[in-house]
Amino acid sequence: MEKGRNFTTDFHCHTDYKTLLHKFKLILKQSGLKFTKQRELIVAELFDADKHLTSEELYQILKSNYPEIKIGIATVYRTLSLLESESFVTTLLSEKDAKKYELSLKEHHDHIICQGCGKIVEFVSQEIEELQNSIANSLGFKVQNHSMQIFGICEDCQKI
Amino acid sequence: MEKGRNFTTDFHCHTDYKTLLHKFKLILKQSGLKFTKQRELIVAELFDADKHLTSEELYQILKSNYPEIKIGIATVYRTLSLLESESFVTTLLSEKDAKKYELSLKEHHDHIICQGCGKIVEFVSQEIEELQNSIANSLGFKVQNHSMQIFGICEDCQKI
DNA sequence: CTTATTGCAAACGTTTTGCACGTTT
DNA sequence: AAACGTGCAAAACGTTTGCAATAAG
Numbered sequence: 147m148e149k150g151r152n153f154t155t156d157f158h159c160h161t162d163y164k165t166l167l168h169k170f171k172l173i174l175k176q177s178g179l180k181f182t183k184q185r186e187l188i189v190a191e192l193f194d195a196d197k198h199l200t201s202e203e204l205y206q207i208l209k210s211n212y213p214e215i216k217i218g219i220a221t222v223y224r225t226l227s228l229l230e231s232e233s234f235v236t237t238l239l240s241e242k243d244a245k246k247y248e249l250s251l252k253e254h255h256d257h258i259i260c261q262g263c264g265k266i267v268e269f270v271s272q273e274i275e276e277l278q279n280s281i282a283n284s285l286g287f288k289v290q291n292h293s294m295q296i297f298g299i300c301e302d303c304q305k306i
Numbered sequence: 307m308e309k310g311r312n313f314t315t316d317f318h319c320h321t322d323y324k325t326l327l328h329k330f331k332l333i334l335k336q337s338g339l340k341f342t343k344q345r346e347l348i349v350a351e352l353f354d355a356d357k358h359l360t361s362e363e364l365y366q367i368l369k370s371n372y373p374e375i376k377i378g379i380a381t382v383y384r385t386l387s388l389l390e391s392e393s394f395v396t397t398l399l400s401e402k403d404a405k406k407y408e409l410s411l412k413e414h415h416d417h418i419i420c421q422g423c424g425k426i427v428e429f430v431s432q433e434i435e436e437l438q439n440s441i442a443n444s445l446g447f448k449v450q451n452h453s454m455q456i457f458g459i460c461e462d463c464q465k466i
Numbered sequence: 467c468t469t470a471t472t473g474c475a476a477a478c479g480t481t482t483t484g485c486a487c488g489t490t491t
Numbered sequence: 492a493a494a495c496g497t498g499c500a501a502a503a504c505g506t507t508t509g510c511a512a513t514a515a516g
Contacts, residue, residue, distance in 0.1 A: 153441045180490050180495055201481080218498040223481060239399040244480055258447055267445055277434050278456055281313045285427055286461035287418055294454040296438055301446035340470055340515050361506080378473040383506060404505055472513065481504075488497065 153271035161251045163193050173232050184217055188225045189249075198238055198246035198266060201226055238266075238295075256294040262303030313431035321411050323353050333392050344377055348385045349409075358398055358406035358426065361386055399453075418456040422463030 161169075170189050174181050191207055192199065199207070205222045226247055229235040238246040238257060255270040274294070282289045321329070330349050334341050351367055352359065359367070365382045386407055389395040398406040398417065415430040434454070442449045 151444055152437065153444070155445070178495085182489070182496060184497075202479095216498065220482080220499080221497065224496085227482095237401070239401065241397075241399070258442055258445060260447070261450060267447075269441055269445070271437055271441060274434055274437050277312065277431055277437075278454075281429055281431060282418055282456050282458055284311055284313070285315070285418060285429065286464075287420070287427075287456070287458035288464055289456060289458040290421060291458075292454070292456040294438075294452070296442050296447070296449060296452040298442055298447035298449040298451075304446075304448055338470080342471065342515070344472075376473065380474080380507080381472065384471085387507095468516085470513105470515075472511105474510090474512105476507105476509085478507065479505095481502105483500100483502070485499090485501105486497100487499105488495105490495075491493090 152273060153269050155267065155269045157253050157255060157268065157270075159251050163190070166193060166249070166251070170234065173234065179228075183215055184221050185225050187212055187215070187217070188222060189229075192229075192235065192247070192249045193251075195248070198248045200244040200246055202244065204247075239293075256296075258296040258298065260300035260303055261297050262299050262306070265300050265302075267300075312433055313429050315427065315429045317413050317415060317428065317430075319411050323350070326353060326409070326411070330394065333394065339388075343375055344381050345385055347372055347375070347377070348382060349389075352389075352395065352407070352409045353411075355408070358408045360404040360406055362404065364407075398455075416454040416456075418458065420460035420463055421457055422459050422466070425460050425462075427460075 167186070167189065170185075171181055173179075174185075187208055188204065191204060191211070195204075195207075201219065201222050204226075205217070205219045208217050208222070226235060230237055230247070233250055235247045236250045238248070240246060240259075253270065254275075255268045256274075258267045258269065259265070278292055279289060327346070327349065330345075331341055333339075334345075347368055348364065351364060351371070355364075355367075361379065361382050364386075365377070365379045368377050368382070386395060390397055390407070393410055395407045396410045398408070400406060413430065414435075415428045416434075418427045418429065419425070438452055439449060
């Protein structure tokens with residue numbers, strides 16, 4: 147953690163593509179599901195993506211990167227739902243647009259979103275995490291998950 | 307704040323209906339907008355509601371409580387958008403359903419949502435608020451707003 | 467009398483579904 | 492061969508919009 151900061155924006159990606167694919171195949175096998183070309187490419191593109199993707203964005207990327215294979219948007223939706231239910235991807239709800247997905251490769255983190263340009267910065271604060279857990283416990287809840295977004299204007303957009 | 311807790315679930319509602327309505331009329335007048343029966347009833351029902359409402363729920367309540375007046379769902383959507391842009395209501399995005407609205411009568415607060423029964427408990431932690439602001443500032447963001455939801459299983463649902 | 471607001475229905479963007487065909491196991 | 496997955500098109504869902512009629516200021 148950087149000096150003087152009570153949070154970090156520095157995440158470690160624990161997983162390489164080979165390990166990820168193996169984990170994915172394992173999940174499929176355990177549920178009696180099949181490993182298809184379409185599912186493979188969806189995971190591959192999520193791995194390569196450097197940002198959160200909507201189903202539509204992912205679909206367009208797949209069509210343009212792999213013109214030789216057939217893919218329908220329904221398959222993208224179905225696969226993302228599957229991945230979400232397996233906690234293989236993390237979902238970000240947005241005010242205006244569609245759901246956005248990213249692989250759950252990184253450590254858990256929260257998001258700060260610029261309302262000007264849509265830029266997303268990820269961060270995690272151990273202090274906040276602990277407070278959230280302590281609050282939920284006091285209220286008798288067993289925590290499954292949480293999401294926190296800060297909405298604001300980033301440095302660049304403030305200059306405009 | 308209760309002893310031994312680093313948060314509170316005890317909010318004060320600063321505003322009675324008369325004051326609320328006056329504030330609403332003022333907003334309308336300042337924007338050159340008109341005070342209509344439909345807008346009045348929407349605000350009245352939001353005031354009476356003891357939970358977050360979707361546009362559809364609010365529409366159904368209005369039709370059943372006031373069968374004598376005409377109301378269309380488009381008006382409910384338009385009015386909620388107006389109220390949202392004036393920060394008169396607070397919006398809660400949900401994973402599955404539509405947007406949910408509540409009047410911004412209470413102090414700012416966050417939500418913990420039971421995935422079993424949908425129950426929503428509101429809370430606020432001054433410590434978390436301060437940490438959020440300090441993180442955003444360090445990242446160069448000017449904070450406009452933030453939302454935090456914890457998802458879990460409430461005490462009752464854990465027994466089932 | 468002017469302007470904003472309404473209800474309606476049609477349009478919209480996102481997501482889901484039914485189905486016949488294809489692929490994986 | 493059996494079971495699951497696929498693309499396609501249609502449907503579903505929440506939400507927005509164009510419009511002619513209506514109500515507020």
